[in-house]
Amino acid sequence: MASVVRSNQIGQTEKSNTGIRRKFTVPIATRLVASFLVIIVGGNLIFTIAGISLIGNRIVSEAQERVRTDLNSAREIYLGELRHVSDVVRMTAYRPIISEALLSGYDDTILADLMTVMNNEGLDILTLTDANGIVILRAGNPEILGDDQSENAVVNAVLRGSFSVATTVVFSSDELSRESYALSERAAIYLVDTPMAIPRIETKKTSGLMLMAAAPAFDDQQNLIGVLYGGVLINQNYEIVDRIKHTVFQGVEYEGKDIGTATIFLDDVRISTNVLNEDGSRAIGTRISKEVYSQVAMNKEPWIGRAYVVNSWYISAYEPIQNTDGDVVGILYVGILEKKYTDIRDRSALVFLGISLSGVIVSIMFAQLISRSISIPVNRLVSASRELANGNLDVIVKKTSNDELGELSDAFTMMAAAMKERDEKLKEFTRRKVMESERLVLIGQLAANIAHELNNPLQGIVTFSHLLLEKSSDDDPARSNLQKIVTQANRCRDIIRGLLDFSRQRKPDKTLSDVNSILQECISLVEKQASFLNIEIALSLAPDLPRVIIDPSQIERVFINIIVNAADAMDGVGRLTIETRQDQTKESIEIEISDTGHGISVENLEKIFDPFFTTKETGHGVGLGLAISYGIVKEHKGTILVESETNKGTTFIVKLPMTNMKVDVENEQQI
Numbered sequence: 001m002a003s004v005v006r007s008n009q010i011g012q013t014e015k016s017n018t019g020i021r022r023k024f025t026v027p028i029a030t031r032l033v034a035s036f037l038v039i040i041v042g043g044n045l046i047f048t049i050a051g052i053s054l055i056g057n058r059i060v061s062e063a064q065e066r067v068r069t070d071l072n073s074a075r076e077i078y079l080g081e082l083r084h085v086s087d088v089v090r091m092t093a094y095r096p097i098i099s100e101a102l103l104s105g106y107d108d109t110i111l112a113d114l115m116t117v118m119n120n121e122g123l124d125i126l127t128l129t130d131a132n133g134i135v136i137l138r139a140g141n142p143e144i145l146g147d148d149q150s151e152n153a154v155v156n157a158v159l160r161g162s163f164s165v166a167t168t169v170v171f172s173s174d175e176l177s178r179e180s181y182a183l184s185e186r187a188a189i190y191l192v193d194t195p196m197a198i199p200r201i202e203t204k205k206t207s208g209l210m211l212m213a214a215a216p217a218f219d220d221q222q223n224l225i226g227v228l229y230g231g232v233l234i235n236q237n238y239e240i241v242d243r244i245k246h247t248v249f250q251g252v253e254y255e256g257k258d259i260g261t262a263t264i265f266l267d268d269v270r271i272s273t274n275v276l277n278e279d280g281s282r283a284i285g286t287r288i289s290k291e292v293y294s295q296v297a298m299n300k301e302p303w304i305g306r307a308y309v310v311n312s313w314y315i316s317a318y319e320p321i322q323n324t325d326g327d328v329v330g331i332l333y334v335g336i337l338e339k340k341y342t343d344i345r346d347r348s349a350l351v352f353l354g355i356s357l358s359g360v361i362v363s364i365m366f367a368q369l370i371s372r373s374i375s376i377p378v379n380r381l382v383s384a385s386r387e388l389a390n391g392n393l394d395v396i397v398k399k400t401s402n403d404e405l406g407e408l409s410d411a412f413t414m415m416a417a418a419m420k421e422r423d424e425k426l427k428e429f430t431r432r433k434v435m436e437s438e439r440l441v442l443i444g445q446l447a448a449n450i451a452h453e454l455n456n457p458l459q460g461i462v463t464f465s466h467l468l469l470e471k472s473s474d475d476d477p478a479r480s481n482l483q484k485i486v487t488q489a490n491r492c493r494d495i496i497r498g499l500l501d502f503s504r505q506r507k508p509d510k511t512l513s514d515v516n517s518i519l520q521e522c523i524s525l526v527e528k529q530a531s532f533l534n535i536e537i538a539l540s541l542a543p544d545l546p547r548v549i550i551d552p553s554q555i556e557r558v559f560i561n562i563i564v565n566a567a568d569a570m571d572g573v574g575r576l577t578i579e580t581r582q583d584q585t586k587e588s589i590e591i592e593i594s595d596t597g598h599g600i601s602v603e604n605l606e607k608i609f610d611p612f613f614t615t616k617e618t619g620h621g622v623g624l625g626l627a628i629s630y631g632i633v634k635e636h637k638g639t640i641l642v643e644s645e646t647n648k649g650t651t652f653i654v655k656l657p658m659t660n661m662k663v664d665v666e667n668e669q670q671i
Helices: 027-095 096-104 110-119 154-162 173-179 182-188 239-249 289-299 338-388 403-471 479-503 515-526 552-569 625-635 659-670
Strands: 004-006 125-130 135-138 165-171 208-216 226-233 262-264 269-273 301-307 313-324 328-337 510-515 535-539 548-549 575-583 589-592 639-645 649-657
Touching: 004 649, 027 110, 027 208, 027 226, 027 239, 027 262, 027 301, 027 313, 027 338, 027 479, 096 135, 096 208, 096 226, 110 125, 110 548, 110 639, 154 165, 154 208, 154 226, 165 328, 165 589, 182 226, 182 403, 182 515, 208 262, 208 589, 239 262, 239 269, 239 328, 289 313, 289 328, 313 479, 328 338, 338 403, 338 479, 403 649, 510 515, 510 552, 515 535, 515 552, 515 575, 548 552, 552 575, 552 589, 552 625, 552 649, 625 639, 649 659
Parallel strands: 535 575
Antiparallel strands: 004 639, 125 135, 125 226, 165 208, 208 226, 262 269, 262 328, 301 313, 313 328, 510 548, 575 589, 589 649, 639 649
16 A cells, blocks of 8 residues: 655745734623524414414304304294294194184184284284185284285195295285284384495385294185284394393303394394494394305305404304295394404413413523533633633643533643643754754755865866776776776765755756656656666656746756666666646646656655665665755745555656746746
């Protein structure tokens, strides 16, 4: 597995001056309380709204359910009154006095008896017809006789079926006048202009709604000899609606108003009601809304809901009143005062809201306590951090709990202790490095001076040793000694040249260059050498590689050093791969040089760029090539990466940035 030794981004150091701005800070306790408050208040608000809505809907639902039940009770009372009329008429029709009047003619005694029955039983009409429907006796208006009632639906049904019939019918003003002049006057009702009602041109209602029953009269052989019919006019007759109010609502009042009301409509006009006007009078003549009338009278369906009745809102229920043919002749209504239920809803909402607010207040108090238990240790940590930042490495945070904050306090104390220990080691290391650096600087200066002083006499030694070697013959006994002098002199010259190059590296002379061409030039220089004869060189040069601004001669020296080291590592046999490309950011180019040599051991990886470090045998290098290469790449603001694995080879990756180098050249040109 390859090991990465060094990744030095050279020349990328940028200095920037940063100002410290004091920002408005919110204490953590405040933020915690605010967070709790948002969650608690938000949650309570949602639940409160939902609860109040649920309570309100439930109360309205209960009120509607009650008014539906009340309507059933009102219907039973209404039908009970109709049954009463039917029973009175039927029982009277079976009396012998009726058959006697039909067979023998009536007298004042029979008339008086019918009038007594009509008055005692609360009937408004009681009339006897013969088998053809011709009126022979009318208790409510004895003077008018002989009119034909066979066209009356109820009378006609009895004549055809010979059985009793009871239903609700509408009597016209003329029909009422024949039965009784007082009934015609009682039926007349002036219409009151009512919002949301159906527009009408007429201003007066003259017809009447009648609970009517008819029964057959038979002779001794059970032959139909006549019909007795009777009825109760509902117009301005408040007995039924008041009985509904007292039976169903039991006369209960709320804030001075009856909690329940009942009404009977003829068409869309109130003809019998205990709904009161503002002046306390019954709201006779007021009318039903168009919406309710359409559903009940036209669609023949009940209507239950919230309705504005005369001067107050009621939870109301309406249902149609139908005759024997199924036609709607009237409407039955009951209503419960809505204000009682809205007050119950509002009080319940206030109680619910009060409970919620109490819960919020208690929750906030607990949140404050919890936030303090968190913020106090945090504040201690913040204070300790400031002291640590100011250089106090002896700071200790006392552990106050066994939770994560306690662990954080312990970790902070341990961190401070570790930083103190590391600081001491760093100071010692820094002192040692400073001393070493100063010593190296002195040694470097001394070495440069010595190398400079030795260079001139050494050049003489090298020159004259070469001359002596050239003049000596092959059989000269001193030739081998001269050869050794030449070899060692050359070695000394190389060492001194390397010292001089390393100590006085010059600034690169940058120009726009093609790295591929430089690499090809390097290969052409070394491929004919003996050490490269058995090495396979594989080039993979990117054809679209951009040119960069570099010092070609210095970069060529870097490549030559790496290539020669690769050949030495392979002992002259192996494969050398050279590849060029752009990096992924498109800001640098990469030159990768890989060999199949013996690799570099882990312990030597961190030393390969150190001056005078070499793994070669004595006389085969002084260990300055990679150090010089490293300095050249550094001057070009690039990096060198080394990956190596023992016995598997080594890879050098040289990265040369494009943008920064272009900027530098432009700046140099401007200067």
